[in-house]
Amino acid sequence: MEAMCSTLRNCVNKEKLCTLTRKCIFRILSVGPIPNHIAFIMDGNRRYARNYNMNEGEGHRSGFLALMSMLQYCYELGVKYVTIYAFSIDNFKRKPQEVEKVMDLMQEKIEGLLKEESFVKSYGVRVYFIGNLQLLREPVRLAAEKAMAATCKNDKAVLLICLAYTSTDEIVHAVQEACNERRAENEYLNSKEVDNDSSRVIGEKKNDMECAIQLADVEKHMYMAVAPDPDIVVRTSGETRLSNFLLWQTTYCYLYSPSALWPEISFRHLVWGVLNYQRAQPYLEKKKKQC
Amino acid sequence: MLRLVWLFIHLLAKIWYFVLTTIHTLNSYLISSGLLNKYTALDLTKLQHLAIVIESQEAYDIVRVIKLLCWLSDIGVKHICLYDMDGVLKKSKKIILEEMGSRLWHLEGDKMDLCLDPNQMTLEFISISDGKEGIAKAASFLCKRYLDVSASEEQDKTTFTEENMGKALEAVGLGGPQPNLLLVYGPVRCHLGFPAWRMRYTEIVHMGPLKSMKHGAIIKAIHKFAMVHQNYGT
Numbered sequence: 001m002e003a004m005c006s007t008l009r010n011c012v013n014k015e016k017l018c019t020l021t022r023k024c025i026f027r028i029l030s031v032g033p034i035p036n037h038i039a040f041i042m043d044g045n046r047r048y049a050r051n052y053n054m055n056e057g058e059g060h061r062s063g064f065l066a067l068m069s070m071l072q073y074c075y076e077l078g079v080k081y082v083t084i085y086a087f088s089i090d091n092f093k094r095k096p097q098e099v100e101k102v103m104d105l106m107q108e109k110i111e112g113l114l115k116e117e118s119f120v121k122s123y124g125v126r127v128y129f130i131g132n133l134q135l136l137r138e139p140v141r142l143a144a145e146k147a148m149a150a151t152c153k154n155d156k157a158v159l160l161i162c163l164a165y166t167s168t169d170e171i172v173h174a175v176q177e178a179c180n181e182r183r184a185e186n187e188y189l190n191s192k193e194v195d196n197d198s199s200r201v202i203g204e205k206k207n208d209m210e211c212a213i214q215l216a217d218v219e220k221h222m223y224m225a226v227a228p229d230p231d232i233v234v235r236t237s238g239e240t241r242l243s244n245f246l247l248w249q250t251t252y253c254y255l256y257s258p259s260a261l262w263p264e265i266s267f268r269h270l271v272w273g274v275l276n277y278q279r280a281q282p283y284l285e286k287k288k289k290q291c
Numbered sequence: 292m293l294r295l296v297w298l299f300i301h302l303l304a305k306i307w308y309f310v311l312t313t314i315h316t317l318n319s320y321l322i323s324s325g326l327l328n329k330y331t332a333l334d335l336t337k338l339q340h341l342a343i344v345i346e347s348q349e350a351y352d353i354v355r356v357i358k359l360l361c362w363l364s365d366i367g368v369k370h371i372c373l374y375d376m377d378g379v380l381k382k383s384k385k386i387i388l389e390e391m392g393s394r395l396w397h398l399e400g401d402k403m404d405l406c407l408d409p410n411q412m413t414l415e416f417i418s419i420s421d422g423k424e425g426i427a428k429a430a431s432f433l434c435k436r437y438l439d440v441s442a443s444e445e446q447d448k449t450t451f452t453e454e455n456m457g458k459a460l461e462a463v464g465l466g467g468p469q470p471n472l473l474l475v476y477g478p479v480r481c482h483l484g485f486p487a488w489r490m491r492y493t494e495i496v497h498m499g500p501l502k503s504m505k506h507g508a509i510i511k512a513i514h515k516f517a518m519v520h521q522n523y524g525t
């Protein structure tokens with residue numbers, strides 16, 4: 001019994017020491033610019049499972065634990081927005097059993113977000129689900145919608161979960177919305193003109209002119225318009241592509257690709273990423289201002 | 292005190308990158324000299340299109356840009372897309388094309404044939420206006436067609452697809468292939484607004500500033516690219 005108690009005490013002390021060290025390092029890092037928004041491509045869960053002879057589901061579960069620590073570190077550091085690429089539209093092409101397992105895990109974890117002890121409560125996190133949610137099966141979609149509604153009053157931090165998302169789909173969606181908006185506006189104007197007994201020809205000419213869509217019209221309909229553009233995109237596994245993730249929003253973004261697989265990502269990777277961001281930040285800021 | 296520690300950590304990072312750059316430079320020279328066997332035969336089958344992003348301030352250095360293009364031509368790259376944010380390269384297009392020709396004129400016979408044959412290498416020049424602004428143009432094009440169709444056929448709602456968008460971009464003259472590999476010449480690993488529509492699964496490799504470009508580094512990047520396995524989300 002006594003041995004158990006002392007082990008427990010050691011563990012608690014060790015954890016306290018870790019927290020303290022982490023806080024010290026974050027204080028030092030905070031002397032420089034801290035990213036406002038970090039996005040993660042959580043790559044390598046399946047490779048991790050294969051490396052450790054686990055089944056694929058276990059790889060994703062380890063990945064979830066890594067995500068929880070990463071979110072905690074980010075919010076402790078003062079990063080307000082965190083985006084994660086949880087499931088791409090292209091991922092639906094995977095084996096049906098695998099997709100189903102990931103969806104089950106997703107549903108379980110989304111529902112878990114709303115529990116009392118969840119980090120969402122303790123850090124006051126507002127959750128957004130980003131992507132074409134219509135592609136999700138109903139229970140997952142409903143869980144996502146419920147989580148968004150339940151956290152809509154939180155304002156300390158924001159977590160954006162990209163589900164059934166690809167950047168090109170987001171662009172097409174935004175263009176579609178911009179066109180729909182233009183159509184509605186035109187219809188309204190035309191009906192007004194008819195009311196005013198104006199000639200139909202003028203209405204048609206106007207219609208032609210009012211097809212022009214400005215960049216701002218498209219941008220405001222992007223799913224990601226709820227957050228500022230990311231400052232860092234982290235892609236694990238040492239892969240160097242964005243895989244159709246936030247292509248539109250990463251013009252001035254530092255792309256960081258640590259070689260660790262996602263479940264292996266740790267505090268030191270985040271610190272190194274932020275240090276590199278701080279080295280790059282003056283240049284990126286200058287570029288932003290020039291535009 | 293905190294600031295001092297912070298500065299010290301950044302100094303360490305600077306030293307680390309200095310050492311790393313030195314190692315990379317040595318490695319590049321070894322690769323260029325042909326001493327490392329594994330880099331002697333490059334597999335270019337996967338590399339159909341290569342994109343190069345250059346920081347606009349550095350893009351004024353036309354001599355280096357031409358040198359880089361000649362290296363790539365010698366390596367055997369067929370299609371290159373040159374990008375810089377401000378369109379410096381676009382403005383220098385004429386000079387680049389002319390200079391490349393005249394430079395090759397002075398090279399030895401076998402190399403001269405490589406670049407003078409128009410089938411050997413195609414060059415494309417783009418800037419930031421071909422990215423997001425291009426999407427807005429394609430959106431206007433799609434919208435016009437959509438409004439015309441819905442006016443004539445009383446159709447309720449048309450759903451756009453990625454294919455429609457791709458075709459619309461082509462119709463407004465802003466289509467183009469997806470580069471397989473994108474080399475970034477600039478201080479930071481960042482694509483600086485390269486057209487989103489053309490970057491889905493593109494491998495992005497940071498090559499450092501243009502002024503310290505190395506032939507061996509390009510060979511290494513292309514060699515590494517040939518080894519990458521992509522499963523496109525599946």
